[in-house]
Amino acid sequence: MRTSSASAVRLTIPLLLLVVVSACTTAVAGEPVGTGAVVTNPDPGTGGVDPSFIKNSDGGEIDQLAAAVLTDVRGYWTETFPATFDGRDWEELSGGYFSVDTASADAPAPPCVDKAADVEGNAFYCPSEDVIAWDRAALLPVLRERFGEAAVMLVLAHEMGHAVQRRAGISVEEQRTDPERYPTILVEAQADCYAGSFVRWVAEGNAEHLSIAEDRLDSALESLITFRDPIGTEQTDAGAHGDAFDRVSAFQDGYDSGAGLCADISVDNRRFTQRGFRQAADAERGGNLRFDDLVQNMTDDLGEYFDTVVTDAGATWTAPSLAPVENDPECDRDQGPIAFCPDDDEIEISTEGELPQLHQQVGDYATGIILAGRYGMAALDALDKPLEGEQTQRQLLCLSGSYTGMLLDRTNGFTLSPGDLDEAIQVLLRYDYPGRDGAGGAIDTGYERVSVFRAGTLEGVTACELS
Incomplete structure (x- = not known):
């Protein structure tokens, strides 16, 4: 859990x-x-x-x-x-x-x-x-x-x-x-x-x-x-x-x-995401997983989630391999500290520098939302969708949100902690990494990045316009 x-x-x-x-x-x-x-x-x-x-x-x-x-x-x-x-x-x-x-x-x-x-x-x-x-x-x-x-x-x-x-x-x-x-x-x-x-x-x-x-x-x-x-x-x-x-x-x-x-806001039409801790051990560690533990657990879960997304859309999913690198990703320096490399069907993740610092300073879902965006790019590649452009940037943020919303609904296994969504908001306001396309392009404002991510979180993958 x-x-x-x-x-x-x-x-x-x-x-x-x-x-x-x-x-x-x-x-x-x-x-x-x-x-x-x-x-x-x-x-x-x-x-x-x-x-x-x-x-x-x-x-x-x-x-x-x-x-x-x-x-x-x-x-x-x-x-x-x-x-x-x-x-x-x-x-x-x-x-x-x-x-x-x-x-x-x-x-x-x-x-x-x-x-x-x-x-x-x-x-x-x-x-x-x-x-x-x-x-x-x-x-x-x-x-x-x-x-x-x-x-x-x-x-x-x-x-x-x-x-x-x-x-x-x-x-x-x-x-x-x-x-x-x-x-x-x-x-x-x-x-x-x-x-x-x-x-x-x-x-x-x-x-x-x-x-x-x-x-x-x-x-x-x-x-x-x-x-x-x-x-x-x-x-x-x-x-x-x-x-x-x-x-x-x-x-x-x-x-x-x-x-x-x-x-018109009422209890009948408003969903709130705030939640308390469900386990004492999780509360004691402030809800954070160590960097290595988060990456290991989340990559397995992301692979299963996007297998369903891609299969439901009529394509075949092969989970990308994970390649830790000490510095910036070698295959693509424009995507940020985590990059999807389509030629090798690989996700390179920086284990030194900015990403571990974000993990420590903001929380573990700072790593999580960026990683989800790169798995979203792997899903777009499997669906033979463009990996560059404004639509791609929006789809990446939306897919990160749809995965996050799925975790929010889970009661067992790998799921969200109190504060994870707040960490996502903080990252989206300050950084464009989760929605960077294959050329490094991204939505300019944090406001709009949050808005697209919210749509995916609350509405699911149908909001991502994959068809």
């Missing part, structure tokens, strides 16, 4: 009392990805958007950024809410917005908490007071530094999504009394979806103060890896927000399909 995977980022995401629908992250980890993803267009003569409507604001640049986001997200919902919810008008938050200086022991506390320190590292929406509050000292500036301004936009738009739910009729009492209909993970997915729909509106040039290029969305999705639940959290836990795959999926659904789809 394999239940494997650890992650480079582990966070505890607390909830602030029962009155708070959402609270995000007590620590922000990750690698800087630049701050140019979102550009605030300041009001003439002010140097930034006037934050005077924010209570307890210091008027500084962090609250100016928050004011820009909130002004545009209010504009979005003023426009979008009637079209989404049967013509009803958007209602402004009656309790307003609170900036909290958690670095000061004397700072005033916002509603719903006892002291300013209770907000440290968090942003939240409090339904009983209809307010949104955030930590301007230890959350928003760190998000901006590590992931860019897009992450600040995402957090505040998510919290506004909870205010949308309240106005749409999902009450705190309903969540408490009917958790099977409104589990926390579902409520959080819907808020992520609403955030995605807002970001799409910004990307299309509709916002007054914000802009984001579609090819810079990766920084926003990077932050969702940080906001995921700790590895091993069950999706049924009272405070579950979802793993990175769940959260990225919800955001992308909103971005791609709009607020109407978000409003």
Whole structure:
């Protein structure tokens, strides 16, 4: 039994009392990805958007950024809410917005908490007071530094999504009394979806103060890896927000399909991938298999899976041989640290350098998803399909996803661990190796790579258009 995977980022995401629908992250980890993803267009003569409507604001640049986001997200919902919810008008938050200086022991506390320190590292929406509050000292500036301004936009738009739910009729009492209909993970997915729909509106040039290029969305999705639940959290836990795959999926659904789809999310139509550990031994090792063990176990399993895929498509499958090499694959240096060599029907895998480092730093499915992509190329070769071009690149990512989705459904034998899907998301956002074609070409953006992989994971091999 394999239940494997650890992650480079582990966070505890607390909830602030029962009155708070959402609270995000007590620590922000990750690698800087630049701050140019979102550009605030300041009001003439002010140097930034006037934050005077924010209570307890210091008027500084962090609250100016928050004011820009909130002004545009209010504009979005003023426009979008009637079209989404049967013509009803958007209602402004009656309790307003609170900036909290958690670095000061004397700072005033916002509603719903006892002291300013209770907000440290968090942003939240409090339904009983209809307010949104955030930590301007230890959350928003760190998000901006590590992931860019897009992450600040995402957090505040998510919290506004909870205010949308309240106005749409999902009450705190309903969540408490009917958790099977409104589990926390579902409520959080819907808020992520609403955030995605807002970001799409910004990307299309509709916002007054914000802009984001579609090819810079990766920084926003990077932050969702940080906001995921700790590895091993069950999706049924009272405070579950979802793993990175769940959260990225919800955001992308909103971005791609709009607020109407978000409003229709329910337990009847939403699948969540978050799961707890099934074996104590696996939990003790953080879900990771050693590099050699992962490669050995997974190559046998990949061979069996793609035998079925190729045979079902009417062709004959012969599993490629595996050839470890110390440096870059010798037959093809353009595919990355693992390469399919069609002339020899061989997969060369680098046992030194970048690949083992990724395995160690990200987790074992960092190796796994790249290896799955190369077996996908062997399957395309067996099916006499092109090994270069955009369609090939998409098929490779989709086939990696279809194999991963099959593992997700397994209950015995070689299967996924909590966190494996998150490791896949992390690799897809930062690297194009899993979807590189035979000439080294790949889909440019992590956003699109994740989207194609998701389709394969959730829909299976039929999404890969092999026929």
